[in-house]
Each structure stands twice: as structure tokens, then as C-alpha cells.
Amino acid sequence: MVIGDGILTPAISVLSAVGGINVGHTVISNDVVVLVAVVIIVGLFSMQHFGTDKVGWLFAPVVLVWFILIGGIMLSITGTEALFADLSHFPVSSIQIAFTVIVFPCLLLSYSGQAAYLLKNPDNVVGAFYHSIPDSIYWPVFLVATGAAVVASQATISATFSLVKQALALGCFPRVKIIHTSKTFHNQIYIPDINWILMILCIAVTVGFKNQTQIGNASGTAVVIVMLVTTLLMTLIMILVWRCHWIIVLIFTGLSLVVECTYFSAVLLKVNQGGWVPLVIAAAFYIIMYVWHYGTAKRYETELHSKVSMAWILGLGPSLGLVRVPGIGLVYSELASGVPHIFSHFITNLPALHSVVVFVCVKYLPVHKVPEEERFLVKRIGPKSFHMFRCVARYGYQDHHKKDTDFEKKLFDSLFLFIRLESLMEGCSDSDVSSLLGVETAQSDNILVKSNDNSPQSNLGNTVSSSDSIVLANSSSHTNNRISEIEMDELEFLNNCRDIGVVHILGNTVVKARRDSKFYKKIAIDYIYAFLRKICRENSAIFNVPQESLLNVGQILYV
Numbered sequence: 001m002v003i004g005d006g007i008l009t010p011a012i013s014v015l016s017a018v019g020g021i022n023v024g025h026t027v028i029s030n031d032v033v034v035l036v037a038v039v040i041i042v043g044l045f046s047m048q049h050f051g052t053d054k055v056g057w058l059f060a061p062v063v064l065v066w067f068i069l070i071g072g073i074m075l076s077i078t079g080t081e082a083l084f085a086d087l088s089h090f091p092v093s094s095i096q097i098a099f100t101v102i103v104f105p106c107l108l109l110s111y112s113g114q115a116a117y118l119l120k121n122p123d124n125v126v127g128a129f130y131h132s133i134p135d136s137i138y139w140p141v142f143l144v145a146t147g148a149a150v151v152a153s154q155a156t157i158s159a160t161f162s163l164v165k166q167a168l169a170l171g172c173f174p175r176v177k178i179i180h181t182s183k184t185f186h187n188q189i190y191i192p193d194i195n196w197i198l199m200i201l202c203i204a205v206t207v208g209f210k211n212q213t214q215i216g217n218a219s220g221t222a223v224v225i226v227m228l229v230t231t232l233l234m235t236l237i238m239i240l241v242w243r244c245h246w247i248i249v250l251i252f253t254g255l256s257l258v259v260e261c262t263y264f265s266a267v268l269l270k271v272n273q274g275g276w277v278p279l280v281i282a283a284a285f286y287i288i289m290y291v292w293h294y295g296t297a298k299r300y301e302t303e304l305h306s307k308v309s310m311a312w313i314l315g316l317g318p319s320l321g322l323v324r325v326p327g328i329g330l331v332y333s334e335l336a337s338g339v340p341h342i343f344s345h346f347i348t349n350l351p352a353l354h355s356v357v358v359f360v361c362v363k364y365l366p367v368h369k370v371p372e373e374e375r376f377l378v379k380r381i382g383p384k385s386f387h388m389f390r391c392v393a394r395y396g397y398q399d400h401h402k403k404d405t406d407f408e409k410k411l412f413d414s415l416f417l418f419i420r421l422e423s424l425m426e427g428c429s430d431s432d433v434s435s436l437l438g439v440e441t442a443q444s445d446n447i448l449v450k451s452n453d454n455s456p457q458s459n460l461g462n463t464v465s466s467s468d469s470i471v472l473a474n475s476s477s478h479t480n481n482r483i484s485e486i487e488m489d490e491l492e493f494l495n496n497c498r499d500i501g502v503v504h505i506l507g508n509t510v511v512k513a514r515r516d517s518k519f520y521k522k523i524a525i526d527y528i529y530a531f532l533r534k535i536c537r538e539n540s541a542i543f544n545v546p547q548e549s550l551l552n553v554g555q556i557l558y559v
Helices: 002-022 030-046 052-058 060-070 080-088 092-120 135-169 192-209 212-241 246-268 276-305 310-316 341-347 404-427 430-437 477-481 485-500 519-535
Strands: 323-332 352-364 376-381 388-395 447-450 469-472 502-512 550-558
Touching: 002 030, 002 135, 002 192, 002 212, 002 276, 030 135, 030 192, 135 192, 192 212, 212 246, 212 276, 276 502, 276 519, 276 550, 323 341, 323 485, 341 352, 341 502, 341 550, 352 404, 352 485, 376 404, 388 404, 404 485, 502 519
Parallel strands: 323 352, 323 502, 352 388, 502 550
Antiparallel strands: 376 388, 376 469, 447 469
16 A cells, blocks of 8 residues: 555645646646646656655755745645655654644644635635635745655655565565665665556556546545554554553554544545555555565475485485586575575586585575674585585665675685684684683674574673584684694685685576466466566576576476
């Protein structure tokens, strides 16, 4: 519904502002108004790649002057419900103060003024705002209103980008390209695919309805349903997260639902007068998101059950029954444990394999950001002679991948540090390790060693355990003095393999429904999910993998 509001708000805001052209000028037809509105909408969406801050500030000088003169009335009459979108750029307290001190009083003054005008001029109900403006300042107000409509529309567009980005990080939206438009503000993003979809749908709504009444009904339906669903979700937050007293929850829910259900019952009468538009838009996006999440979950579940057992890997011996050629192979998988089935498919169809194999798993966690020092978890797979490792790279839903070279460098730094600490812990007791790692921390890198159950066993500013899973923590120059010859040989071996070349191995998995599946499952998996995977970004683009170092391995999974 919020995405639908991102389509409807630009349409009704711009059309309402531009509608002032034919107030008192009957020679200008409604088609001209719609054409001007479409031109402004196209211009608005075309400027999104410059960044949400630049598009909003493009009209800021004119709006600011009028804000000083009139008290902000013009900005407050459009897009007031979209203030929540500014959470990406301003703290909650700023928005609360702005709404309470400026926006809400200006809304009261604006609508009270129009009501007073209508008491003396009851025939000018349609376009009351523009009719009430004196002729001497009519066109300046028209320009400011149009600029304010653009600013209000910008808020819902940027909110849509933010929602899509977070849904994508949680696996609930197809993979799309995300561009960060600001080096200073991380939350200012631009999504080209979503931008053009919003523009096309917005133009279709504007041209299709051609009047503010039906678009207003559609926008009202979207806003009321968003408010209703938000209240229900807020109730769950108060019960499960904040653990508020049940009386407080009951009072909040009851008072909110009395108001919102009243509005909701009113918009139900407007469904056949334009209110059906947000319902159709919401249903379409819901189907896309649900099918994508369902298909992705089923694919992961199938891969999890078909992963290769360690007994089979160990039975192949250090060479894995193949010719081990110099170099490092980074095998990307969604599994954080075990050997993926794509690897067995790879080694059974090709006669050679790289000397060092690292299974890379990129995981998005339901947190805002993952600290850089906790980014990578490294683990050894099998005996040392196999030269096989696993690296889990963890990102929050507002983190983003750096360049491929930077990702590789940090991955190999973590791998080398893991080998050092592994050798150190084999030759020393826990107390020796702690004392060694506690020296000269000012000149050290960040290393954090964690156990398999994620519980640290030794902590002196650094956390060290006897396990083989690590992320960066503190290392000292004394560590190098305890490195064994075997460790030195392995580090030199890894360095030589990295210098020879790194190959990124990606699985190109085709997901199909089983033959005995029900028809709706076949439609969802074989057609909708397959189409979404075909048009969305490839894994190589997401991981920033250079094409000259890319190797795709195909397989078919039946879910």
C-alpha cells in the first residue's frame, strides 16, 4: 500500500497544483492540465538519479521565500501524510517538532481560511484554494504550489526506494540495482527499475482518471489502509517487543481503531470510484513479493537438504579425486554450513579444481548495520591438506557491498589471520594466547575469534576461543614469533595461489516445480518465479564479480 501511495501521491499532488491553471481561465481545457501534469511528473522521475536531496532542493529557494512570508501553509497542504518518509534523512524528534509546531498549525489555518472564504462564496467549492487567492499574487502562489507538490511527491518516492531496498535485503523482493547518490548520507538511494515503474504507473493513473476526485479516492484508500495496518503492527510491537501493560495496549488500539475504522468504512464506499486502484497495485506487488520469497525459501530448503556430506568429501582424499591446479576458487553459496550440492556437481563434471577452495556465503542479517570488524567469519573445512575454507560475509539491511577488489582483500586478510591464530592456538594454552594477544594492541589489526556456539571462551579486549571460526580482532607482533613452519608454508602457499589468480564460481540454478505439484504451485514456480529471476539482476552483478574471473555452474533443482 505504501508503494501504491508512492504512485498516487505524485499524481494527485502535481495534478492538484497544476489544476490551478484553469481556475478562472475556462479557455484552458482539462486535457491541457493533464498534459502539463504529465510533463512535470516525467521531469520529476527523470531527475531521481541525481539524488533525492538534489531534487527536493531544486525548488527549495522559491518555497523557502514563500515559507517565510506565508508561514509554511503552501508546503503543508500537500503530502502531509508522507512526513514519515523523511525518517531516512532526519531524526524522529525533528519530524515530531516540525509537525507539531509548524505543519499542523498551518494546516488548521489553511483549511480554516478556505472555510471562511466558502462561507461568503459557496459557489466556488471546486478549486476553493485557488479561487481564494488574490489576483495580484495568483501566479507566484501557483508556482510555489507546484514546487511544493514536487517536494511532497519526492518524499513518497524516496520512501518507496527505502522500502524496496530493505525488503530486498530480507529476501522479500527481486534483486534490483541500488545506487547510492550521496557519499555523506548513506540512506539517499536511487533504484532505476523501481523509478521507471513508478513513473509509468503514475502517468497511467494521471491520464486514466484525468480528475482529482477519483485519484483522491484512490490515495485516501491507500493512506487509510496504511494507517490501519500500521496500528495493528504497532499493537504487536507493544505486546511482544516493548511488553507494555495490556491496559495501555487496549487503550491505544481502541482509540486508534475507532478513528481509523470510521475512515476505512468511508473509503469502502469509494472503491468503485477510484479506490480500487491501490488495491490492484498492492495485490500485484504482494504477489510478486510473496512468490519471490516462496521460491527463494524453497530453493534454499532444497539446497540445504541436498548438501554434500563431509564423509563423501573426506573419502575423496586431499586431491578430491581431481587434478588440483594452482589458484584460488571462490565458490559462492547461500549455505552457511556444509558443502553445497553445486560443488559436487562441479567436481563430477570437470577434471580439475583449484588448489585452494573458499566457500563464500553472503548473509543479510535483520539488523541495521554489521560492524566492519565483525563482517567475516572464517572456518576450515576438512584437514589442512585439503586447503578448503568457508567464509561467511555478514551485512545489515542498510549495508552495501564495496568494490570487488576491496571485498577480496578483506576476505583474504581474514583468511590469513585465521591461519595464524589457528596455529597459535594449537601450540599454546588459552592463557598464553591471551597474554600474547594483549601486547602492543595499538599497532595491531582487529581480530575477533569466536567459537562455534558464538560464545567467547577468553576475553581480554579480544575474544579468543579454541574454534576455527573467526572475525577480525587484535593481533600483536609477538604472534609472528610463534608461527610454526607449517603455518609459514601454508601462508606462502596461499599467497602464491592468490598471485596466480582468483576465480569466482557461481551457481546458475534453475528452479522448477515437481511434476506431482499442484497447478498453482507450478504457475508460481515455473512461470512467475522463473520470469522474476530472468529479469532481475544476476549474482555476478550483485557481488561485483569481474566477468574475466567468472565461472558459472548450472544445475536444476526440483522443489
